[in-house]
Amino acid sequence: MAVDTGILSKLTNKTSEIEEALRAHRKATVYEEKLVGMFDDLNALWNVAKQELDSLGLADLCADADDKFEAIRKTARGTRPSKARLKSQIKQAATAVRALKIKVESQATPQDYPRLKVRADSLKDDVLREIVQEAFRCWKIGSPRACIVLSWCAVEAKIFNTYRSKWTIAQIKKQVPESDRKEIQVFDDLTTVSDAYLLRGLRDARLLTPTEYKVLDGVCNTYRNIAAHAGARKPISDAEVSSAVENMIAFLEKSI
Numbered sequence: 001m002a003v004d005t006g007i008l009s010k011l012t013n014k015t016s017e018i019e020e021a022l023r024a025h026r027k028a029t030v031y032e033e034k035l036v037g038m039f040d041d042l043n044a045l046w047n048v049a050k051q052e053l054d055s056l057g058l059a060d061l062c063a064d065a066d067d068k069f070e071a072i073r074k075t076a077r078g079t080r081p082s083k084a085r086l087k088s089q090i091k092q093a094a095t096a097v098r099a100l101k102i103k104v105e106s107q108a109t110p111q112d113y114p115r116l117k118v119r120a121d122s123l124k125d126d127v128l129r130e131i132v133q134e135a136f137r138c139w140k141i142g143s144p145r146a147c148i149v150l151s152w153c154a155v156e157a158k159i160f161n162t163y164r165s166k167w168t169i170a171q172i173k174k175q176v177p178e179s180d181r182k183e184i185q186v187f188d189d190l191t192t193v194s195d196a197y198l199l200r201g202l203r204d205a206r207l208l209t210p211t212e213y214k215v216l217d218g219v220c221n222t223y224r225n226i227a228a229h230a231g232a233r234k235p236i237s238d239a240e241v242s243s244a245v246e247n248m249i250a251f252l253e254k255s256i
Helices: 007-024 033-053 057-075 085-107 112-121 126-141 144-166 169-175 187-192 197-203 210-228 238-253
Strands: none
Touching: 007 033, 007 085, 007 144, 033 057, 033 169, 057 085, 112 126, 112 238, 126 144, 126 238, 144 187, 144 197, 169 197, 197 210, 210 238
């Protein structure tokens, strides 16, 4: 689920701004046009936040904060808006927004994200770890397709590094018949060879078990292709992302 908590951060900043303005206000009641306008801005900002959360199906989380902002609105628009009461209500609203932000962020994080993120952060290869960490940032903000494509980039990098470290170009052409083309002259040319063929070569060299090969080939042919190419398929679910990413991480963790 993609949830941008930026609007809640803006609310927090606005409540802090109003608290500062109230501290500087010397009268017991608040009639100053600038201050009254700040309360109007706060109310408008809260309405935008509610609409965004409602569009994400999170309206139920807003009840406490909504009560706090409604109390502020009534006081600020009353006949004698009390500075002391508004200071107290603003403080309560700020606390409610912080609590709401925590709730929203907990809703936004995919279930398996924390567990798999630990494994991603523990990858020993610096380059692969950086690629996968970028993939996880995409996943967290609700871009599962980008997460899968970037994770597969790390898989590809390991595949190419494995071929580079194990065999010469001539040996690779024997190991992977589909690469036996005159245009394959240097290791970088392997990027023109299908990942499926390169995976099969690792399996045939017994660097991947038949099960590992089947799993990775499935990730490539199903989720990687769906994520990278346009199509009418339904959106990829968090469960599907979790499964695909976990299988890719398992390969990246494997010592070859």
